[in-house]
Amino acid sequence: MSDMTLLDPTAELKPVERQLLPRLRSLSGATVGLLDISKPRGKEFLDEVERQLMELGATIKRYSKPTFARVAPKELTQRISIECDAVIEGLAD
Amino acid sequence: MNQSVEPSYALVVKKDCPTCALIEPVIAELIKAMAGALTVYVQDDPSFPATAANPIDDRSLEFSYKNNIEFVPTLINLTADSEDRIYGWDKQQWREFTGLPTLGEGLVDFKPGCGSKSQDPGMDEVLALRFDSGILQARRVELAESEDVVEACYERGWTDGLPVVPPTPIRVMRMLAGSDRSPSEIIGNVPPDYRPCSIEKIATNAVMAGAKPEYFPAIIAAAEAALLDKFCMHGLLCTTYFSSPVVIINGPAPRQIGMNSGVNALGQGNRANATIGRSLQLLIRNVGGGVPGGIDRATMGNPGKYTYCFAEDESDADWPTLAMDRGFDRDQSVVSLFAGDGLTPILDQQSRTAASLAKSMAASLRGVAHVKLFGLADAILIVCPEHRRLLKDSGWSKADLKAALFDELMTPGHEIVRGASDMAEGMPEKFKDKLLNKFRDDGLHIVSTGGTAGMFSAIIGGWVASGERGSQLVSKRFSTSGDENE
Numbered sequence: 001m002s003d004m005t006l007l008d009p010t011a012e013l014k015p016v017e018r019q020l021l022p023r024l025r026s027l028s029g030a031t032v033g034l035l036d037i038s039k040p041r042g043k044e045f046l047d048e049v050e051r052q053l054m055e056l057g058a059t060i061k062r063y064s065k066p067t068f069a070r071v072a073p074k075e076l077t078q079r080i081s082i083e084c085d086a087v088i089e090g091l092a093d
Numbered sequence: 094m095n096q097s098v099e100p101s102y103a104l105v106v107k108k109d110c111p112t113c114a115l116i117e118p119v120i121a122e123l124i125k126a127m128a129g130a131l132t133v134y135v136q137d138d139p140s141f142p143a144t145a146a147n148p149i150d151d152r153s154l155e156f157s158y159k160n161n162i163e164f165v166p167t168l169i170n171l172t173a174d175s176e177d178r179i180y181g182w183d184k185q186q187w188r189e190f191t192g193l194p195t196l197g198e199g200l201v202d203f204k205p206g207c208g209s210k211s212q213d214p215g216m217d218e219v220l221a222l223r224f225d226s227g228i229l230q231a232r233r234v235e236l237a238e239s240e241d242v243v244e245a246c247y248e249r250g251w252t253d254g255l256p257v258v259p260p261t262p263i264r265v266m267r268m269l270a271g272s273d274r275s276p277s278e279i280i281g282n283v284p285p286d287y288r289p290c291s292i293e294k295i296a297t298n299a300v301m302a303g304a305k306p307e308y309f310p311a312i313i314a315a316a317e318a319a320l321l322d323k324f325c326m327h328g329l330l331c332t333t334y335f336s337s338p339v340v341i342i343n344g345p346a347p348r349q350i351g352m353n354s355g356v357n358a359l360g361q362g363n364r365a366n367a368t369i370g371r372s373l374q375l376l377i378r379n380v381g382g383g384v385p386g387g388i389d390r391a392t393m394g395n396p397g398k399y400t401y402c403f404a405e406d407e408s409d410a411d412w413p414t415l416a417m418d419r420g421f422d423r424d425q426s427v428v429s430l431f432a433g434d435g436l437t438p439i440l441d442q443q444s445r446t447a448a449s450l451a452k453s454m455a456a457s458l459r460g461v462a463h464v465k466l467f468g469l470a471d472a473i474l475i476v477c478p479e480h481r482r483l484l485k486d487s488g489w490s491k492a493d494l495k496a497a498l499f500d501e502l503m504t505p506g507h508e509i510v511r512g513a514s515d516m517a518e519g520m521p522e523k524f525k526d527k528l529l530n531k532f533r534d535d536g537l538h539i540v541s542t543g544g545t546a547g548m549f550s551a552i553i554g555g556w557v558a559s560g561e562r563g564s565q566l567v568s569k570r571f572s573t574s575g576d577e578n579e
Contacts, residue, residue, distance in 0.1 A: 006242070007260045008232040009251055009297040009379040011288030016234055018248055 024086050028057035033084035035072070036064035037091060046090045101171040102127060102191075105134045105157055106148075108141035110165045110207035112182050117142045119187070119197045126193055136165065136210040157211040158220040164206040181206035218266035228269075228276055229262055231293055246301070251379055253371070253399055257301035268296040271306030272313060280313070281320040283381035284327035285388040290316065290380050295372070298379055302371035302400075303364065307350050307573070312372045314428040314571035315340050315402075319373060324430055325564040329556060330383040335395045335434035336556035336564075339473070340370050340402035341540060343416035346426035346573050347404035354404035356544035359436060359475075359551075370402030395435045406478060406542045413491055415540040419568040426571050431473055431538065432556040432564035437461075439550040441480070447487035450480060451494055454550065455501030459531055461554040465509040465519035467529045471536040471555035471566070474498075477543045480550050491539055502531035533560050 008016065024030050032053055036042040042064075050060045061083055065072045080087050104120065106113040121144035123131050132149060135141050136157060139150040151157055160169065164180040168190065179190050182204045184197045211220055221228060236245050242259045246252055258264065269276050269292065276293040283290045292313065299312045319326045319338060329336055342352060353363035361367065377383045385391065391398075405414050407423070416427035439457040444450040454474060462470040476484070476494075484494055506524035513519055520529065531537075536559060543549075556564050 004236045004238070004242070005262060006234045006236065006245070007229060007262055007265050007293075007297050008234050009260055009294065009301055009375070011283075011286055011294075011380050011382060012232050013286070013288070013382070016232060 026057075027053060029059075030057075030085040031059045031061060031083065033061045033063055033080045033087040035076075035080065035087055035089045036062065037068040037089060038065050039068045039091075042090045046088075049088060049090070100127070100130055102131045103134060103156075103160070103169045103171055104131060105136065105151070105160075105162050105165055105167045105169075105209070106142060107136040107165045107207070107210060108138040112204045112206045113142070113166050115200065115204055116166060116182055116197070117144050119182075119200065120144045122193065122196055123191065126191070153223070154211045154216070154220055155224055157209055158224055162209040163212055165209050166206055167209070215267070218263055218270060222262055222266050229265060229293060230277060230291070231265075231297060233262075250384070251301065251375075253374060253378065255399065257375070258303050260297045260300045264300045265293065265296050268300050268304070268306050268309055269293065271309030274313060280317050283316075283320065283377060284383070285330055286380075286382035288380055288382070290320075290376070294380050295376060298375040299368070299372040301379075302368045302375050304368035304372050305350075305364070308365055308369050308372075310571045310573050311342060311346055311350070311369050311426070311428055314569045315369060315373045315430065316376055318428055318430045318567045318569040319377070321567045321569075323565045324432070324567045325558075326377070326381075328558060329432045329564055330377060330381070331388055331390055332556065332558065333390050333392045334557055335391065335393060335554075336432045337395065337398045337401065337434070338370075338373055339397065339431045339433040339553055340373060341415055341429045341431065341473075342369070342402070342404045342427070343407065343414045343421070343429070344426035345424060346571070347407075349573055352404035354406040354542045358403045358406075358542040358544075366402050366404070367400050370397075370400030373402075374398060374400060397433070397435060401433070403542055405540050409481065409485070409541075411485065411490075412481060412541055415538060416568060418491075418538065419566070421568065421570060426573060427568050428571060429566060429568040431471070431553065431566045432559070433473060433553040434556075435554075436475075437552040437554065439552060440548070441550070442548045444483065444548075447484045447489040447494070448497065450483055451497035452501055454494075455498050455531075458498065458502065458537070458552060461531070461552060462557050463518055465511075465513065465516060466557070467504065467509060467520055467524075467531050468533045468536070469557045469559065471532060471538070471559035473538045473540055473553040473555070475543070475551040475553065476539060476541045477547060477550045478541065478545045479548045481541050483548075495537070495539060498537065499530060499532075504529055504531070535565075536560065538566055 034046045036046055053060055063080055120142050133145040134151040134156050135148045136151050139148055167178055167180040169178040179186050184202045188194055188196045243256050246257050274292045278292045279289045295313055295316050350365045352365040383389050407414055415429055421427045439454055441450055441453040444453055461472045506527040506529050509520050510522055510525050511517055511519040
């Protein structure tokens with residue numbers, strides 16, 4: 001239980017909450033991954049997302065999970081992190 | 094103020110103490126004689142002593158801690174101008190102290206007490222944390238129940254890539270106990286962000302590095318040395334070159350804390366060597382904000398940027414140590430910092446004279462940074478014990494070696510200017526007709542460490558911005574026994 005409180009070892013310049021990774025400043029020229037979690041109608045939903053993102057200048061790469069019931073395989077998340085600047089995970093029925 | 098104050102006493106006991114059990118009848122006598130003037134505090138079981146009607150439950154040890162109780166039983170006269178106390182059981186003493194001439198009739202005359210529970214190992218820091226809330230000033234980071242504490246340190250960017258010991262308040266308190274410096278004392282501003290660095294922040298990073306409290310004075314000294322202007326920590330951190338602080342410790346402290354100056358002295362495996370160097374690196378990362386890829390622009394860096402710390406082998410009384418070369422005495426503990434990079438071996442198994450060995454070493458030293466760049470980078474020559482013995486057998490002192498190296502490393506400028514030997518790199522053309530030395534004055538330091546087998550000395554090359562325009566070797570004396578630092 002005592003391990004649940006730590007002393008900040010830093011100069012305390014940043015908020016104590018974990019920070020989000022830096023967001024993209026623009027979609028123009030960015031590669032955006034669309035991850036279909038393999039639920040019904042995911043494709044139609046992501047097709048529309050893709051169309052709109054391309055209008056904003058993004059390059060799209062499509063991925064899909066083998067099954068929505070399990071977390072994405074490590075190889076897949078690693079591939080997305082190498083190939084993309086951002087990812088949108090399609091969570092839809 | 095009214096001086097006719099009723100006498101007031103406090104008695105601290107614990108059931109687990111045979112002496113406290115012995116004096117149960119005495120407690121009854123005291124209560125009878127003093128009535129409300131006596132307060133009994135019990136550290137472990139509020140049903141004890143049976144002879145006291147309402148003992149105060151001090152299982153939290155608040156009273157014991159705040160009144161610095163060392164033994165039980167302790168009887169304190171709270172009315173005395175300067176607080177007066179007795180402990181253990183000494184019949185005559187108790188009678189005089191209480192003014193009750195027949196106290197403890199029938200009991201043995203003397204029985205020593207037991208240690209107070211507030212003095213149990215590790216309790217002092219626990220109690221200080223519980224009852225002195227102002228000691229630690231750093232921001233508290235509360236983790237969720239589901240968070241893995243080691244992963245949480247990674248996610249917050251606090252580590253060098255290896256796991257750290259989670260800096261809990263109690264661990265930091267124990268680290269602070271390794272020195273008598275005030276936790277809130279600011280030793281300076283740590284580059285590159287130039288944030289104020291307190292002793293508490295050094296302790297926090299020392300905990301994370303895995304250090305023991307007994308190393309803490311050396312770690313503080315290393316941090317103070319790093320902040321000396323001569324060391325130029327800011328530039329050293331920003332450079333694209335390989336260099337980073339190399340920590341060398343001399344004097345009695347390395348032996349006291351079990352540092353390695355023998356077999357594999359610059360390698361892995363010794364907790365003090367490993368964690369003192371790492372503490373400094375984590376401090377620069379976390380307090381200074383010096384993060385690789387951020388302000389740290391090293392092209393490659395070097396593995397010593399995790400930790401790079403060793404002690405000198407001081408077993409030969411004829412060999413002046415690095416600290417002695419810097420003006421300190423052999424019996425003083427000194428930490429020295431050098432802006433250096435990795436290790437370059439000097440293998441010489443054939444030399445049987447000091448003169449031959451010196452030539453070998455000089456030839457190898459030419460390679461620091463580049464064979465044709467002179468006066469740019471300082472260096473540390475690490476003489477292994479077998480080579481040290483060879484020097485001694487030849488009747489050479491360390492000063493003789495230094496003089497021979499200086500002579501060997503004098504070089505006509507035309508041999509090392511740009512373009513010479515068909516190499517574009519080299520010294521500027523203006524040095525063509527000069528005689529140059531590989532190292533600037535005070536640019537070559539000699540230290541000895543390592544195992545007794547192997548004719549393998551070594552070189553730690555320095556930063557190419559050595560000297561007044563960049564970094565110079567700095568030394569800082571420290572004490573492990575609480576006396577004044579220089």
